[in-house]
Amino acid sequence: xxxxxxxxxxxxxxxxxxxxxxxxxxxxxxxxxxxxxxxxxxxxxxxxxxxxxxxxxxxxxxxxxxxxxxxxxxxxxxxxxxxxxxxxxxxxxxxxxxxxxxxxxxxxxxxxxxxxxxxxxxxxxxxxxxxxxxxxxxxxxxxxxxxxxxxxxxxxxxxxxxxxxxxxxxxxxxxxxxxxxxxxxxxxxxxxxxxxxxxxxxxxxxxxxxxxxxxxxxxxxxx
Numbered sequence: 001x002x003x004x005x006x007x008x009x010x011x012x013x014x015x016x017x018x019x020x021x022x023x024x025x026x027x028x029x030x031x032x033x034x035x036x037x038x039x040x041x042x043x044x045x046x047x048x049x050x051x052x053x054x055x056x057x058x059x060x061x062x063x064x065x066x067x068x069x070x071x072x073x074x075x076x077x078x079x080x081x082x083x084x085x086x087x088x089x090x091x092x093x094x095x096x097x098x099x100x101x102x103x104x105x106x107x108x109x110x111x112x113x114x115x116x117x118x119x120x121x122x123x124x125x126x127x128x129x130x131x132x133x134x135x136x137x138x139x140x141x142x143x144x145x146x147x148x149x150x151x152x153x154x155x156x157x158x159x160x161x162x163x164x165x166x167x168x169x170x171x172x173x174x175x176x177x178x179x180x181x182x183x184x185x186x187x188x189x190x191x192x193x194x195x196x197x198x199x200x201x202x203x204x205x206x207x208x209x210x211x212x213x214x215x216x217x218x219x220x221x222x223x
Contacts, residue, residue, distance in 0.1 A: 001192070001211045001212075001213060001218060001219065001220065002220050002221070002222050003110075003172065003219055003220065003221060003222045004170070004172060004190050004210070004222060005222040006170050006222075007112060007170055007171075007172055007222065008112070008113075008164070008165075008166035008167065008170040008171060009112055009113045009114070009115070009161070009164040009165075009166035009170075009171045009172075010107055010112050010113075010114050010115075010171070010172045010173075010174060011114075011115045011116075011117050011157060011160050011161075011164075011171060011172070011173050011174070011189070012104075012114065012115070012116055012117070012173075012174045012175070013116075013117065013118055013151075013173075013174065013175035013176060013177075013180050013197075014116055014117075014118035014120055014125055014128070014129070015050055015051065015118060015119075015120060015176075015197075015198070016050070016051065016175075016176035016177065016194075016196075016197030016198040016199070017097075017174060017175050017176045017180075017194055017197055017216075018096065018097065018100050018104075018116070018129075018132075018134060018216075019091075019094050019095065019096050019097065019100075019128060019132055019134075020094060020095050020096075020097055021050075021093075021094040021120075021128070022043055022046050022047055022050065022198070023043075023093030023094055023095075024086065024089060024090060024091065024092065024093045024094045025046045025050055025057070026041070026042070026043050026046050026093070027085070027089055027092075027093050028082055028085040028086040028089060029041055029046070029057070029058075029061050029082065031081070031085040032058075032061075032078055032081040032082040032085055033061070035081045036074060036077065036078060036081065038062070038065050038066075039064070039065055041061055041064060044201070045061075045064070047198050047201050048198075048200055048201035049061070049200070050198055051119065051176075051177050051179050051198055051199075051200060052119060052150070052179065053119040053120075053144045053150050054079075054082070054086075054119075054120065054121055054124075054144070055079070058075065058078050058079055058082055059071055059075065061078075062074055062075065062078055086124060087123070087124070087127075090124055090127055090128050090131065091127070091128050091131035091132060094128065094132070096132050096133075096134065097194075097196060097215075097216070098215055099215030099216045099217040099218070100134070100215075100216045100217075101133070101134065102216070102217040103215065103216025103217040103218075103219055104134065104137040104216065105137070106217060106219070107137075107219065108137055110221060113139045113164050113165070113166070114137055114138050114139060115138060115139060115140040115141070115142060115160045115163065115164055116129060116138045116140070116141045116142065117142045117151070117156055117157065117160050117173075118142070118143055118144065119143075119144035119150045119151055119179070120143055120144055121143045121144055121145050122141065122142070122143030122144075122145055122146055123143070124143070125141055125143045126141050126143075129141060139163075139164065140160065140163050140164065142156060142159070142160055142163075146159070147159050151179045151180060151182075151183040152178070152179045152180075152182035152183045152186070153183065153186070154183050154184075154186035154187035154188075156183065157171075157173060157183050157184060157186075157187035157189055158187050161187070161189070168187050168188040168189045169188050169189070169190075171189050171190075172189065172190050172191070172192060173187075173189045173190070173191045173192070174191075174192050174193075174194070174216070174219075175191065175193055175194070175197075176193060176194050176196070176197020176198060176199055176204065177193070177197060177198060177199040177200060177204070177207070178199060178200065178202070178207045179200075180193065181193060181207045181208065181209050185208075190210045191209050191210055192209060192210055192211045192212065192213060192219070193207060193209045193211075193212050193213075194212070194213055194214070194215075194216065195212050195213065195214050196214065
């Protein structure tokens with residue numbers, strides 16, 4: 001599809017948009033659960049749950065076997081074990097989606113400054129982009145802890161636009177989920193969704209967007 005005319009910058013999500021990280025989540029969460037003596041989760045659970053930040057992911061994981069009091073009691077220990085394991089395996093069980101490297105290079109060649117905006121903690125996001133050889137494409141990398149609120153709140157997009165020096169109406173958001181689309185709409189940004197991501201386990205075409213692409217390198221210069 002054609003990029004919007006007059007575009008000034010592009011903001012891209014990470015998990016499910018640039019990199020398939022579900023394998024990392026499954027491994028790190030199950031190592032955490034093993035440490036806590038709790039039952040394992042599977043890939044399907046991760047695909048349905050990922051995207052709203054690590055805190056939400058851990059709470060939902062604990063809730064598979066614990067009541068509300070149990071989640072509250074175990075959360076701090078679970079978070080510490082999850083951080084330990086995720087940092088150790090970050091990127092090992094993840095793969096860059098086809099067309100992503102080419103798409104990022106094409107956007108950069110058009111002179112568009114790029115930002116990666118994810119709900120993943122910055123301490124996880126930047127090393128992953130470095131490991132996968134993608135970090136050099138981005139002027140900024142903002143994790144879920146970079147601002148006071150996370151997507152789907154519009155604040156992270158508005159802050160990213162400020163950092164990029166672009167106005168929201170001329171800044172494209174590229175993501176894979178309702179989270180990304182809601183944040184973009186609230187911020188006044190156009191939004192394109194990739195069809196191969198997670199979207200909380202729901203078909204992405206159910207989410208209103210300005211366009212959908214099967215690969216990032218299908219984004220073409222404006223006519």
